[in-house]
Amino acid sequence: MLRTGARRRRPPLLAPAVVVIGVVLAVVPLLYLFSVSLMGRNELVAGVLVPSDPQWSNWSEAVAGTTLTQAVLNSVLAAVGGALLSLALALPGAWALSRRGTGGRTLLATVMSPWLLPPIVAVVPLLTLLRILGLTNSLLGLTLVYGLVNLPVAVWLLQAFLHRIPGEIDEAAQLDGAGPLRVLTSIVLPLAGPSLVAVGLIVTLLGYSEFLLASFLTQDAASQTLPVHLSLLLGERVAEYGKIAAAAMVGILPVLVIALTLQRRLVEGLTAGAVK
Amino acid sequence: MVSPLILTVLVLGAYPLVFIVGASLTESTLGNPFQEWAGLASAREVVASSDVTDALARGAGYAVGVAALSTVLGVVLALALLGLRRGGGLARGLLLLPLMTPPVVVAIVWRLVFNPAGGLLATLLGAVGYEGQAVAVLSSPGLALLGVAIADTWQWTPLVMLLVYAGLLGLDREVLEAAALDGAHGLRLVRHVVLPSVAGVVLAAFFVRLVLAFKVYDLVAVMTAGGPGQSTTVPSYLIHQAALQQFDLDRAAVITLLLAVVVTVVTVPVALLTRKVER
Numbered sequence: 001m002l003r004t005g006a007r008r009r010r011p012p013l014l015a016p017a018v019v020v021i022g023v024v025l026a027v028v029p030l031l032y033l034f035s036v037s038l039m040g041r042n043e044l045v046a047g048v049l050v051p052s053d054p055q056w057s058n059w060s061e062a063v064a065g066t067t068l069t070q071a072v073l074n075s076v077l078a079a080v081g082g083a084l085l086s087l088a089l090a091l092p093g094a095w096a097l098s099r100r101g102t103g104g105r106t107l108l109a110t111v112m113s114p115w116l117l118p119p120i121v122a123v124v125p126l127l128t129l130l131r132i133l134g135l136t137n138s139l140l141g142l143t144l145v146y147g148l149v150n151l152p153v154a155v156w157l158l159q160a161f162l163h164r165i166p167g168e169i170d171e172a173a174q175l176d177g178a179g180p181l182r183v184l185t186s187i188v189l190p191l192a193g194p195s196l197v198a199v200g201l202i203v204t205l206l207g208y209s210e211f212l213l214a215s216f217l218t219q220d221a222a223s224q225t226l227p228v229h230l231s232l233l234l235g236e237r238v239a240e241y242g243k244i245a246a247a248a249m250v251g252i253l254p255v256l257v258i259a260l261t262l263q264r265r266l267v268e269g270l271t272a273g274a275v276k
Numbered sequence: 277m278v279s280p281l282i283l284t285v286l287v288l289g290a291y292p293l294v295f296i297v298g299a300s301l302t303e304s305t306l307g308n309p310f311q312e313w314a315g316l317a318s319a320r321e322v323v324a325s326s327d328v329t330d331a332l333a334r335g336a337g338y339a340v341g342v343a344a345l346s347t348v349l350g351v352v353l354a355l356a357l358l359g360l361r362r363g364g365g366l367a368r369g370l371l372l373l374p375l376m377t378p379p380v381v382v383a384i385v386w387r388l389v390f391n392p393a394g395g396l397l398a399t400l401l402g403a404v405g406y407e408g409q410a411v412a413v414l415s416s417p418g419l420a421l422l423g424v425a426i427a428d429t430w431q432w433t434p435l436v437m438l439l440v441y442a443g444l445l446g447l448d449r450e451v452l453e454a455a456a457l458d459g460a461h462g463l464r465l466v467r468h469v470v471l472p473s474v475a476g477v478v479l480a481a482f483f484v485r486l487v488l489a490f491k492v493y494d495l496v497a498v499m500t501a502g503g504p505g506q507s508t509t510v511p512s513y514l515i516h517q518a519a520l521q522q523f524d525l526d527r528a529a530v531i532t533l534l535l536a537v538v539v540t541v542v543t544v545p546v547a548l549l550t551r552k553v554e555r
Binding site: 014015016018019022023025026027028029030032033036043044045046047048049089090092093096097107110111113114115116117118119120121122123124125126128129148149151152155205208209211212215216226227230231234241244245248251252255256258259260263266267270271 | 278280281283284285287288289291292295296299309352353355356357358359360363365367368369370371372373374376377378379380381384385386387388389391393394395396398399402430434435438439442487490491493494497498511512515516519520525528529532535536539543
């Protein structure tokens with residue numbers, strides 16, 4: 001057996017210690033949410049960390065006879081629909097940007113500029129616009145808004161991916177007589193597949209979590225999204241924390257499953273704009 | 277090819293800008309904007325109001341503080357992740373969970389943690405022998421903004437960590453090994469070789485974090501509703517109050533323009549510095 005490992009300096013314990021502290025700080029608040037979702041009213045005020053007699057009734061009360069599942073479904077529909085719209089609109093633009101020089105950089109900066117300001121800036125103008133179009137209080141209106149609002153982020157991340165596809169490939173296709181649309185659908189689209197999944201995942205999560213626009217654009221029960229539903233539970237006169245925690249758990253379960261199973265895709269998408 | 281992008285810039289950039297400038301110069305309510313020309317009357321009124329200037333200063337201080345804290349913690353975590361021999365994938369997955377959690381749920385989690393009657397913080401303080409009065413973080417004027425900042429930092433530090441970690445993975449292994457052969461180890465290697473070579477990525481992450489911190493709205497709306505008093509009224513929340521609770525659209529529009537100026541003044545130097553360092 002080679003003994004080179006023994007001669008090397010022992011790895012410092014600092015790094016694992018820092019990571020463990022970080023993981024504990026990241027996970028404990030979420031575990032506590034789960035714990036509260038199983039607490040009865042007495043345990044809530046008694047300062048208990050783990051309920052002795054789990055009250056699963058909180059979960060059934062949060063779901064049964066409420067609009068929670070409808071709200072989760074609404075969030076999924078608006079998020080996925082918005083993400084597909086963002087991707088469809090962003091791909092041609094991102095491709096064009098990644099194939100141009102300085103002109104592309106200026107246009108990219110212009111497209112990104114609305115993202116720099118807090119979204120509250122655009123709420124009233126967008127609300128007025130949707131009112132004129134008759135799309136307030138409808139899931140369709142919210143989906144359109146998400147598609148548009150997340151488009152700058154989608155363009156930014158996608159063009160970083162598309163930079164890595166060599167320009168010679170589409171030049172060769174053009175020489176063979178393919179028009180821009182043909183190059184886009186039969187050359188760029190297949191090559192960009194994995195990056196579309198990564199970017200799509202991120203814009204879907206952004207849409208699923210969005211609260212500000214949803215709280216203004218969808219106020220009736222039929223079109224409410226998950227964040228709006230949860231905020232209304234908190235606003236009730238007697239806030240039942242056990243039930244609220246259970247509803248929040250139901251709402252984040254799909255996200256947590258995605259985060260842990262598709263971690264690699266997520267990381268690829270999140271870091272695309274940062275690394276060249 | 278770029279026409280959808282131009283449409284987006286028009287709908288998200290140009291149209292709101294024209295709308296807001298218009299609303300700030302006219303008598304406007306939410307239901308009935310642009311009633312009659314008012315010139316700079318509402319602008320003068322708003323600039324003179326200490327509620328507004330306080331909120332803008334609070335928002336800028338909050339953004340810089342939260343962004344700085346997240347960046348320091350994110351860099352430390354990224355370096356630690358890089359130093360791990362095993363278990364990196366699992367640790368990274370768990371560390372990303374706060375980032376995936378919707379902000380409204382983040383706000384609920386931290387309301388429960390800070391709940392003075394039996395919350396996690398009160399329980400832990402009790403367990404280490406603290407016997408004074410329960411600390412009501414979110415209802416004390418001096419601590420409420422700190423409580424929101426903790427929740428915000430918890431949520432977004434993983435993004436900084438991830439961006440810096442990706443930058444670290446892109447470092448040239450040979451340079452690091454050469455420095456190690458020259459006797460640079462541990463923290464010295466980090467300080468003199470590793471950190472300078474990822475300075476651009478760290479600054480870019482700080483910039484993104486700064487922009488996100490200026491956007492804080494959900495946490496304030498759910499955790500404190502701007503209170504107690506005005507102690508957590510950040511600009512986004514003030515605009516929301518003016519436009520959608522008081523229906524005073526021209527006041528909201530002027531605050532919005534002022535906020536745009538403040539965000540620009542704070543973020544542009546960081547963006548310029550980032551570009552300079554990356555070159």
